[in-house]
Amino acid sequence: MRNIIDLRSDTVTQPTQEMRDAMYYAVVGDDIMGEDPTVRELETLAADIMGKEDGLFFSSGTLANQAAVMTYTQRGEEIILGDTSHIYNLEVGGLSALSQVQPRPMAVPKGIYEIALMEELIQEEGIQRAKTSLICIENTNNLNAGMVVPLENINQVCALGKKHGIPVYLDGARIFNAAVASGVEAKEIVKNVDAVMFALTKGLSAPFGAVLTGRKEFIQKARWMKQRLGGGFRQAGFIAAPGIVALKTMMPQIEKDHKNAQLLGKGLEAIEGLQIDVSRIHTNIVTASVEQLPITIEEFLNRLLEKGIKAKRISKTSFRMVTHLGIEESHLQEVISVVKNIVFQL
Ligand SMILES: *Cc1c(COP(=O)(O)O)cnc(C)c1O
Numbered sequence: 001m002r003n004i005i006d007l008r009s010d011t012v013t014q015p016t017q018e019m020r021d022a023m024y025y026a027v028v029g030d031d032i033m034g035e036d037p038t039v040r041e042l043e044t045l046a047a048d049i050m051g052k053e054d055g056l057f058f059s060s061g062t063l064a065n066q067a068a069v070m071t072y073t074q075r076g077e078e079i080i081l082g083d084t085s086h087i088y089n090l091e092v093g094g095l096s097a098l099s100q101v102q103p104r105p106m107a108v109p110k111g112i113y114e115i116a117l118m119e120e121l122i123q124e125e126g127i128q129r130a131k132t133s134l135i136c137i138e139n140t141n142n143l144n145a146g147m148v149v150p151l152e153n154i155n156q157v158c159a160l161g162k163k164h165g166i167p168v169y170l171d172g173a174r175i176f177n178a179a180v181a182s183g184v185e186a187k188e189i190v191k192n193v194d195a196v197m198f199a200l201t202k203g204l205s206a207p208f209g210a211v212l213t214g215r216k217e218f219i220q221k222a223r224w225m226k227q228r229l230g231g232g233f234r235q236a237g238f239i240a241a242p243g244i245v246a247l248k249t250m251m252p253q254i255e256k257d258h259k260n261a262q263l264l265g266k267g268l269e270a271i272e273g274l275q276i277d278v279s280r281i282h283t284n285i286v287t288a289s290v291e292q293l294p295i296t297i298e299e300f301l302n303r304l305l306e307k308g309i310k311a312k313r314i315s316k317t318s319f320r321m322v323t324h325l326g327i328e329e330s331h332l333q334e335v336i337s338v339v340k341n342i343v344f345q346l
Contacts, residue, residue, distance in 0.1 A: 145280055
């Protein structure tokens with residue numbers, strides 16, 4: 001079989017040999033009983049990296065997000081979030097099905113939360129009003145674009161939360177992409193948020209999971225929610241072990257992914273007719289549109305696939321390409337040349 005260049009997502013990576021070895025040799029125990037030393041090591045390491053008191057290992061970012069919202073809210077309350085956020089769009093309606101909260105979405109143009117607008121969305125007290133009990137932000141932000149939220153904007157959101165006594169939760173699935181892109185440590189970015197989740201399976205290339213971090217008391221409550229949702233683990237050290245390796249070894253890869261995304265973006269930009277705004281490439285996600293070309297997005301992606309290249313359709317006319325472990329500069333040269341040929345032959 002021909003080698004496929006899979007640019008659909010940074011979740012398609014294979015674990016490194018070091019991760020496979022770590023899985024094989026992991027020391028394990030019953031994690032529901034609090035006796036898996038490898039899970040505990042991952043949770044403590046994650047908390048340390050985020051500068052938070054404690055951590056909690058989840059099988060997925062989705063589960064971590066939902067358990068966090070369940071921990072912070074009561075049924076019928078409101079939460080403020082970005083209208084393009086993962087938690088609002090891509091978690092199967094979990095907010096209403098699980099926490100039974102009412103989402104109050106706001107637009108987040110260019111990954112920036114407008115503070116005055118956010119403050120307007122906070123409910124006043126009153127017999128007819130739902131209580132606003134949580135603000136959820138996302139960094140990197142924006143469905144399929146991976147844009148970085150400026151640090152001062154995050155701190156403004158946190159100050160607003162503090163002023164109104166509302167906790168701020170950060171979905172930081174790709175927080176290390178944000179850290180690398182802005183040249184600031186993750187710890188600094190999340191300093192003022194109450195809790196943060198990050199994924200081990202995106203740019204970090206681990207095969208499993210996500211870690212939620214925050215104050216001790218919050219994590220303790222979240223542990224109950226995780227258990228309620230059937231997310232409790234037994235000998236999960238096997239799946240936590242590659243996460244530890246990921247945190248210790250994969251940061252340079254993220255830097256490489258960003259360089260490669262720039263390279264890809266510039267190459268695609270030079271192809272006449274293809275629409276792409278390279279100023280939107282903050283991290284490892286490149287989006288472009290075929291709107292001005294005489295081809296449908298489906299046909300365009302089919303022709304890419306015929307040449308062994310996978311990209312993901314993200315709207316009626318646009319697609320994304322995500323760089324990750326396993327994507328080298330030579331692959332990108334090939335992708336650019338294939339796209340050039342497809343467009344040239346139209
Ligand atoms: C991927 C992602 C999640 C969910 O993580 P899974 O492990 O795939 O469930 C949540 N939020 C954001 C912003 C993500 O990119």
